[in-house]
Amino acid sequence: MDAKTQGCRRGTERQTKISTNTYVTDGFLKTYFLPKLKESKTLQACGKSEKTERDFYQSLSKLAEHYNIEPMHTTQFDYPYNMTLAMWDAEEKLKQRVLNWQEIRLLQDSKKTYFISEEKYNTGTTLYYIPIEPLYQMLHDPKRKRNAQLLLSVCSYLYHIADIPYFRQENSYLYWMYEMHKEWVEEDDTEEEEMYKSEFSKAEMIGDCIEQKIFNSVNLQVFQHRLSAFKSRDAFDHECWQVACTALELYIQYPQESIFRNASVQHDPNNEEDENETIGMEKYISFISHTKGWLYESIADSINNEFNEYGTMQEPTICKCFDGRDIMNTSLNFENKLFALLDDMCSLLYNYETTRK
Structure with a gap:
């Protein structure tokens, strides 16, 4: 009983190898399981x-x-x-x-x-506001005047053809926002009142000046020539050139298409209930004075607060009915390119001041 227990030793003989005719793993991966729906x-x-x-x-x-x-x-x-x-x-x-x-x-x-x-086309929560004050500054910058002229052609395309709203037009959403904030400033008796009023005057003056320039259809007539003659000397020049190339391509390929061509909801401006339910595209796409400083921040806060009260957003949408009738071969290719252009244009003008020397 007190002898040391002998442990079980492993035998040298091995179990006969048995395998399937095919690789089990491959067989499992090739098996198709229908979903439970x-x-x-x-x-x-x-x-x-x-x-x-x-x-x-x-x-x-x-x-x-x-x-x-x-x-x-x-x-x-x-x-x-x-x-x-x-x-x-x-x-x-x-x-x-x-x-x-x-x-x-x-x-x-x-x-x-x-x-x-x-x-x-999913626009997310982006405000596509193109600032024109940097373009005004560019026109008065001897080193960037060629850039400004090229971008004037881009803005003319966006203004005339793509139908981007302009904040100095009385029927635009941002015109109403600027007027509302201007009234608030005039009603407040503060030390900064005169400074605030000067900001509104500056925005109106520059806005009218740039609108007069991009309204001139000559910018579209010489678009191709300006782009062909433009020479890139630095990264900013190249960025302007790329933006202009995209805009000219859209202008040639879609010479009459508006950004609102596939708006998902047709708005009745006299229907107050409709306005309270849906954010129209004209409210988050526009030219604007500037996207920096207290004035823009104040307007942007009001816009965000208003948008939070809305239930849906108007976005470019195509519905196709497969009921036996002919199907229009339409797509959102134009919108995909145009919204990308707006993104690039907004970033280019927003960042312009950081490139100034």
């Missing part, structure tokens, strides 16, 4: 019928052809899983293929069941 409210409302399913697949085929995707074969499954699975598959493929894809909806009226797709 919840039936949508739309499908619940449609109800089962041969016509519903026939219309569904006909509309799906048109949608797939338009967007050049290959739909999953789901007709072998029972209703409603077949249609739910087909919708899920189409959505996943559209997310990957269509840049501005937003959603697809299945509608049913008294005649048929069909898809509607929605494409939208």
